[in-house]
Amino acid sequence: MIPTMARFGNDQTNIGSLDVRKVGTSSRVEAFFVPTEPPPEKSTAQQRLAGGVKLIELDTEAGVLKIHPIYTIPTHIRYLRPKYEQVHTITVETSSLRQYLGAPDVEAILETLSPGFVKDFAYGLGLLKDCNRLIRLIEENTACDEIIFTDGNSSTVDGTTFRLGVERFSAIWTEITRINSRGNRASSRVKDVFVNNNLASTLGLPATEYSLGRHPDSRVIAMAADGVDKLSNIERDALVKVIASESAVIAESTPQKFQQLKRDIELVNLDRLIDVYSDSLNRDETEPYWQRFFDDNAFALQQVFGAPMVSVQSEARVGGRGLAGNGDKIADYLFKNSLTNNVALVEIKRPTTQIIDNREFRGGVFGPSTELNRAVTQVLDQAYSLTKNLTGLKESSRQWDLESYAISCFVVAGRTPSSSEPQRQKSFELYRANSRNVTIVTYDEILEHLQLLRNFFAPTTPSTKEI
Numbered sequence: 001m002i003p004t005m006a007r008f009g010n011d012q013t014n015i016g017s018l019d020v021r022k023v024g025t026s027s028r029v030e031a032f033f034v035p036t037e038p039p040p041e042k043s044t045a046q047q048r049l050a051g052g053v054k055l056i057e058l059d060t061e062a063g064v065l066k067i068h069p070i071y072t073i074p075t076h077i078r079y080l081r082p083k084y085e086q087v088h089t090i091t092v093e094t095s096s097l098r099q100y101l102g103a104p105d106v107e108a109i110l111e112t113l114s115p116g117f118v119k120d121f122a123y124g125l126g127l128l129k130d131c132n133r134l135i136r137l138i139e140e141n142t143a144c145d146e147i148i149f150t151d152g153n154s155s156t157v158d159g160t161t162f163r164l165g166v167e168r169f170s171a172i173w174t175e176i177t178r179i180n181s182r183g184n185r186a187s188s189r190v191k192d193v194f195v196n197n198n199l200a201s202t203l204g205l206p207a208t209e210y211s212l213g214r215h216p217d218s219r220v221i222a223m224a225a226d227g228v229d230k231l232s233n234i235e236r237d238a239l240v241k242v243i244a245s246e247s248a249v250i251a252e253s254t255p256q257k258f259q260q261l262k263r264d265i266e267l268v269n270l271d272r273l274i275d276v277y278s279d280s281l282n283r284d285e286t287e288p289y290w291q292r293f294f295d296d297n298a299f300a301l302q303q304v305f306g307a308p309m310v311s312v313q314s315e316a317r318v319g320g321r322g323l324a325g326n327g328d329k330i331a332d333y334l335f336k337n338s339l340t341n342n343v344a345l346v347e348i349k350r351p352t353t354q355i356i357d358n359r360e361f362r363g364g365v366f367g368p369s370t371e372l373n374r375a376v377t378q379v380l381d382q383a384y385s386l387t388k389n390l391t392g393l394k395e396s397s398r399q400w401d402l403e404s405y406a407i408s409c410f411v412v413a414g415r416t417p418s419s420s421e422p423q424r425q426k427s428f429e430l431y432r433a434n435s436r437n438v439t440i441v442t443y444d445e446i447l448e449h450l451q452l453l454r455n456f457f458a459p460t461t462p463s464t465k466e467i
Contacts, residue, residue, distance in 0.1 A: 027061035045080040065092040069126030086139040089146040116173035303449035309335040319389030329385040347379040349413035351443040366427040383407040409438040
């Protein structure tokens with residue numbers, strides 16, 4: 001038997017042990033939970049113990065670990081019974097278990113489980129408490145009595161079995177922990193302000209207001225902690241209509257508050273843009289996705305310019321058609337300077353586009369990637385074609401306010417090399433700084449532009465509560 005170890009506190013110390021038994025070949029074992037103190041006579045727990053409380057089934061050769069979560073606290077009403085109402089088996093399928101062929105170490109294998117799993121048998125195994133909502137969701141909406149964790153990111157219902165990719169589960173668990181962290185910070189801010197304002201007059205301090213935080217979760221939690229009820233959709237619509245209909249009166253009667261409200265609304269829009277952009281950046285989205293994103297959020301793409309630019313056309317045809325009607329040159333975006341009408345072309349690639357070659361060219365020197373070189377050449381060719389064909393394009397489109405004095409070319413691609421790779425950073429900066437006719441901007445630089453802009457406005461922006 002394997003005695004339990006006090007890893008999570010004293011409440012479960014020496015509560016029981018594991019009785020590990022081989023089944024047939026050496027690759028298969030079963031582990032039973034044995035309490036240190038026997039349950040009361042004639043109790044349900046005693047009856048279950050008499051038949052053996054199987055906690056684990058392990059087949060290292062097949063790469064399968066089956067867990068039967070139970071309650072292990074003697075005072076619990078469901079002592080030694082299944083931990084969940086319907087889901088009685090949690091299975092982990094992974095080839096990594098084959099490394100334990102011959103002499104499987106059950107406790108060592110439990111330690112390799114993904115974050116979100118209970119890894120100490122003294123706590124009955126299964127999933128951590130915050131993942132009970134996942135169990136409840138499955139039990140309330142399916143007939144599944146088993147969850148099988150497999151490699152990958154999928155999730156499917158197969159009869160009475162729910163299959164969930166470990167990567168998908170890890171992402172769920174990671175976000176749960178982030179929400180917990182945001183909640184703790186949000187409630188702490190509300191508590192700090194409450195204590196400060198309660199004793200402010202005694203200590204000669206000014207009253208303060210708590211920050212809602214930037215993330216939507218943090219805002220909801222902070223307001224809930226302060227007892228602020230979130231408006232319903234109907235209430236929001238009514239509020240918007242009132243503000244829209246009374247905007248002229250508000251602007252005339254209280255211009256400062258109106259300007260502050262306008263600024264707060266713009267900051268909310270900027271916060272939303274940053275959140276959506278950041279989330280999209282963390283996913284492996286396609287180039288057409290980013291084309292649609294920048295179509296809907298031209299302000300984000302405008303961060304690549306150092307002059308006042310306005311969008312003219314996405315997927316703009318800039319010439320190049322042959323006699324057979326083929327060979328059109330299509331630029332992802334055509335912008336123009338709002339003061340001089342000088343045009344600019346923007347070619348976008350994906351955030352995952354490699355911009356620096358993996359292979360070192362010389363000591364500490366890396367060349368640009370083939371993908372980046374192609375993008376640079378492509379936008380230069382588009383500019384050359386536009387220069388030759390602008391007069392005809394202006395006439396055919398009936399848009400005369402376009403000039404090609406000096407067409408500016410931009411490529412948006414990839415991510416900036418990490419600071420942990422200074423030689424690659426140096427090579428990238430040397431290359432783009434000496435690319436005279438094409439400005440190269442990475443996706444994370446656009447995000448940094450947006451965040452710096454947000455931080456620039458944030459310090460001088462009071463809360464909308466006063467308004």
